[in-house]
Amino acid sequence: MGHVGIIANPASGKDIRRLVAYGTVVDNLEKVNIVRRVILSLAAAGVRKVTYMPEYYGIVAGALENICSRHRPDMEFVAADICVTGTQVDSFHAADAMASSGVNCIITLGGDGTNRLVAKGCRDVPILPISTGTNNVFPTLVEGTIAGLAAAVVARGLVATAPAINPSKKLVIYKNGQPLDSAIVDAVVLKDTFIGSRAVWDVAKIRRILVTRGEPHNIGISSIVGNFMPVTPGEARGVELAIGAGSLQIRAPIAPGLIECVPIQNGKYIKIGEVIEINEACVIALDGEREVEVRQDEKVQVQLTFDGPKVVDAAAALRAAVAQGYSCIKDN
Incomplete structure (x- = not known):
């Protein structure tokens, strides 16, 4: 049974x-x-x-x-x-x-x-x-x-x-039109050009954040979204944030005991099925770990779906x- x-x-x-x-x-x-x-x-x-x-x-x-x-x-x-x-x-x-x-x-x-x-x-x-x-x-x-x-x-x-x-939702990563990987919480675009240490903890390296969920009580990169534009696991939408010099800073717990001030340029809600273009050399971290290297000549897209587990x-x-x-x- x-x-x-x-x-x-x-x-x-x-x-x-x-x-x-x-x-x-x-x-x-x-x-x-x-x-x-x-x-x-x-x-x-x-x-x-x-x-x-x-x-x-x-x-x-x-x-x-x-x-x-x-x-x-x-x-x-x-x-x-x-x-x-x-x-x-x-x-x-x-x-x-x-x-x-x-x-x-x-x-x-x-x-x-x-x-x-x-x-x-x-x-x-x-x-x-x-x-x-x-x-x-x-x-x-x-x-x-x-x-x-x-x-x-x-x-x-x-x-x-x-x-x-x-x-549940997920973010599907496409490279040159082919599905490559996925994330169930967040995909983070980093200034790095090679993977190196897998864990993400340095806010200064973050360029963009895409999430399926993010709430003020979360710990990790998604908490930045949670303290600016919260989105729950059940909502039929996600969030994209651009990180960098702007008019606003958000205080968020990006790791246990580590509270950082993060500069926000802008943010927006993204719809189920919406595709986000990544047109820059970078590394993309998936759910807290560096996974995808992107060269300048490669075309990468991220799509929000409700096809998670x-x-x-x-x-x-x-x-x-x-x-x-x-x-x-x-x-x-």
């Missing part, structure tokens, strides 16, 4: 922003603890199969190892059939393999970067993102126990529509399931 995937990124929450800002390190032992609670909740709610991403730390194996015999789950655990590289691409391949194997819901542990890769591979499978990364705009702070219960009611088909499962709202999913009586245990 129900098949759930688990993608726990052992590298999330450990990038350079721990040095230049004041972010908390979510170590892999804590990820093991979270996954242990997820597994126990999945088992209690009737899920009988889990497919997980194999990785160098062994997060799922560690979670299972220390569950006492009284609580040992009666579940099948299968490693996703991927070639482990120890890089971020493993998250994409794991999501793709899970979608092919019939997983009904994927739980992720990571930040915006992890979920960007999962979103590229999960197809129509809903994802439930647990925040354990640096930039955590897309994933939410949800306790592992609750995340497991919510994923279970989705995987068992007890809930299947909004507000329990919601569509389906996302589980844990609280709404459990409310809907309870309304159907899923938590009631009847005597025989």
Whole structure:
């Protein structure tokens, strides 16, 4: 009854922003603890199969190892059939393999970067993102126990529509007319001409910001938008900002503990389907990490769509399931 995937990124929450800002390190032992609670909740709610991403730390194996015999789950655990590289691409391949194997819901542990890769591979499978990364705009702070219960009611088909499962937006990057990559939160045009350090933390290098969402309570580059022209995840629009000398400065938390004043030239809302031209040599960062190098002779476009992954709202999913009586245990 129900098949759930688990993608726990052992590298999330450990990038350079721990040095230049004041972010908390979510170590892999804590990820093991979270996954242990997820597994126990999945088992209690009737899920009988889990497919997980194999990785160098062994997060799922560690979670299972220390569950006492009284609580040992009666579940099948299968490693996703991927070639482990120890890089971020493993998250994409794991999501793709899970979608092919019939997983009904994927739980992720990571930040915006992890979920960007999962979103590229999960197809129509809903994802439930647990925040354990640096930039955590897309994933939410949800306790592992609750995340497991919510994923279970989705995987068992007890809930299947909004507000329990919601569509999301994304920014599709085209180079010379061909789709190249995508972002689920922000695409940031930088003055750099080569990728270098992947993480983005220096506001002085930013030229333009395009977002699917940005609210005042966010942390990261999207918080700049959130403190100037807020846009929520559910709105059928995004925002583009031009950064540089202008008449206005915005104070925003661009990294944990790092509040910067950012000069704004102008900004505008962009419609679903609208295409933004990038006609300059630059590097484009996607969801907080430098990914795309653009030469002067290359034509690059960014399009806002509502074709991002389906996302589980844990609280709404459990409310809907309870309304159907899923938590009631009847005597025989």
